Amino acid sequence: MCGIVGYTGLKTAYPLLLEALERLEYRGYDSCGIAISNSTGVALLKQFGFVENLKSMPPIEEGVSGIGHTRWATVGSPTEENAHPHVDCNGQIAIVHNGDITNYLSLRENLIGQGHIVSSDTDSEVIVHLIENYAAEGQMGSVVRALKDLEGSYALVVLFADSDLLIAARMGSPLVIGLSPTENFVASDVPAIIEFTDQVLYLEDGDVATVTPNEVKVFQNGDSITRTVHHVSKQPEERGLAGYEHYFLKEIHQQPKMIRDSLAGHMSSIDPSVTLGLESMNGGKFDQIFIAGCGSAYHASLIGEHFLSDLGSVNTSARIASEISHMRPGDKSHLGIFVTQSGETADTLHAARLAHEAGYSTLGLTNTHNSSISRITDQTIYTEAGLEISVAASKTFTSQLIDLFLIGLHLFPPPINRLHDLMTELRLLPSKAQQVLGLQPQLDSIGKKLAPHTSAYLVAKGINYPVALEASLKLKELAYLHAEALVAGELKHGPLALLTHETPVIVLAPKDDTYPRVLQAIREMRARGAPTIVFTDSHDEYLASIVDDIVYLPTTEPHFFPILATIALQLVAYNCARAKSLSIDRPRNLAKSVTVF
């Protein structure tokens, strides 16, 4: 349950809410809905699927206060009935909710016992019936009373019939209020409302706020409190397909420029050094580092782990953010790096909070300005990827890699000559990435070859194993192909049993110190008749003679091979999905950013 928004002011609420919802769609697109307070009471419009489905319906033309929701189903299947907003039995109160009510089953039973008509399967609907129960205590009183019954997490906006009042409440899920002289906004994040206002305040856990067109009051435990108003700046962004068939392909093609932009201003070659300004955290000296993320960001973290470990003598590990449930007390010489594209990933935010509370230095790596991660961590580095519309990550993943490389070179500079060589290679990466894009015809034929298969494997070693993980994720989410990443050395310990001439294997074989072992793995697979597709920068004739397909990537420093291989495999996944005529930019069942645990 994902993106929420509210508006109260002088303008017709419906189109504003619709526009904000479109910007929140990255949080889910299973269903969506809008409720408006007007002369009919609470007018309600819900739809299964994308926000554009809502757009195609006749709008609610009357009403200047309303709430909206775009959903990623967690409790209750993605249907119109389960779409938010939810209303009480009399249609006088409506709510939108992002979060997870853990005690909803018992609450639901009680409410049904009291005669409430609970029409959806969601955990959220109980909230509005609870508010209805306490209606005698007034608008604010009933909401506060209902919140006391809830266990779990919520960001909540409540709308009442015949009223321009919104009540917003937060516990564990993000919520911001956008301020303007004659109108006010509530939203899950700043980008949803930045078109309308640049003054925002962030609610904290336990806050309840009353929002009317000309006033916002925040309460904590019944006492009125003041939250700082922040000025937020709008990042230039470009929408539109720019001649491409899909955003995913457009975004793949933006990677050479993204790499160039990420490097600009951070490298000095005369006194070789990388500047990032991390000295403010413990003087930039750390003796233990962990990097945490979810999904693609976790794969980036794994590559970061390899790179930092190879450079420094400091213990560096990558961790899946959702697997961090507690943190041993540490100090500022311990650094936690938290990688999240949206800056809103619930699991990653939670891990960052734990690390902060445990006394660690914390660094956020995100693509979204003004996002929640930047308010939790000591310092934030913004990746230069720009807006990414495709649900499957492409340029944001590689931008995380580039920044992790820069972080590594900044914190653990190798000897000057080696650093100079690495920086020279980084400068050449944009044009090498461009050369990889030029391989499209060959990558298209490989994508088409994979399309009829039901299973595929990706085999790699060392720093390229996370590349295989990321590529298998792309094949799953875009091409709905069961693809599994395997460590080359592990083949003989089991997975070889699965290989037949029906299971194509993609192998990453860079000409580095892993090469002989990867070659060994290829021979093992060949012996079982599995079709092999190799990505390499080695022009070894023997290799070419033992594989079915060979893709030559530009030669680069081994640590940077993952960037080039990733781009090539993004194109393979794209071409495979395209051969199967799938919905590439918005795969089924997914959301770009997962804001629940």
Next chain:
Amino acid sequence: MNSGQQPTVTQAIILAAGRGERLSVLTALRPKVMLPVGNKPIVEFVIEALAANGIRDIVLVVGYQREMVQDYLGSGERMGVTLQYVVQENQLGTGHALDAAQETAAQHFLVLPGDNIISAAAIGELARSTENAILVTDQARGDQHGVVEVQNDMATNLVESPEEQASPWINTGVYSLTREIFSYLSEELSLPDAINKMIKDGNQFSACKTTADWWDAVYPWDLLRLNGLALSSIKGECNGQCEPGVTLKGEVRIERGSVVRSNSYIIGPVIIGEGCEVGPGVVIFPYTSIGNNVVIEAYSQLRNCIVGDSVQIGSHSHLTDTIIGESTSMGPFLSAMSDNANINMNGIHVEARCGSLISANVRIGTRVTLRPGTMIGHGADISDMKLIQDAIPESTRVL
């Protein structure tokens, strides 16, 4: 003609699909419209000139390396225009290219080549002209252009390869047309041939004579002149960092994240892109454009050069009238001097004054000397201490 009125035409179709064969040393990775002058691709000047005339609905016909055009220009928001792309898969001719835009074309539109620099004034003159019109100029530009035979300000015949200059009016390739043209394009691949047919059928085409700026790059070294033209209007500004002891004279523009180190001496107009490192002690003379993420090491000197993105120039190098493609790296003590040269362009010898023309992704070792007029193909690798006087083909290793 009804000059003085506001232009009524609101759409332009830009032909941007070709590679630019005579510029092949520079177009290995990018179409001709994307060759940079003054750190902007040529096509951006065309779009800006259209936008200045209020023509914001722009269709780009793309083909060769089309992604590069799309990646750079995007949806046009940055330039305040709306861009649509149509694809011409095989580049068979200007008429064939225009035909690709048939579905998106308005009733009345302008057609422009995307690889010429044209002033907003010239576009304005054409836009205020009649519906069917051809922009012509009598300013001598050599013998590489088609001409238009003109009687009483009306075009009577378009000649694509003129023998002995049958007319003084050069065809700029910029037209004002209506949808009627499409019924002729099914038979003709060339736009001038189709227009000749229309004229024969009794349609009136006016010859719109302009004296405003219009520049084409026929040969690679022509880009240096276009670059000079583009730089002549820049305003100096330092958005990067200049260390103490740097001298900047004239209009020198330094973009975000760039550093100019001590004792460098730069005489504008010069533009230095983002994330560059220049110096210490580097001297840059007027009409030099330096792309993004370029490194120019100590004590080098550049004069009237175009340097692509991510180029690395070793210390003590001297380059004059030279063009360098992206991601080329050169060791110390490179010498690329300029003089009158006799250059072999696919069998035809052309006299020109220029330095060297170096493609993208070239690697050049230490103490290499390039004779004037040398062309080095994409991905070539030249080892130390070489004297290069001939053209070096793509991906060649010079040992």
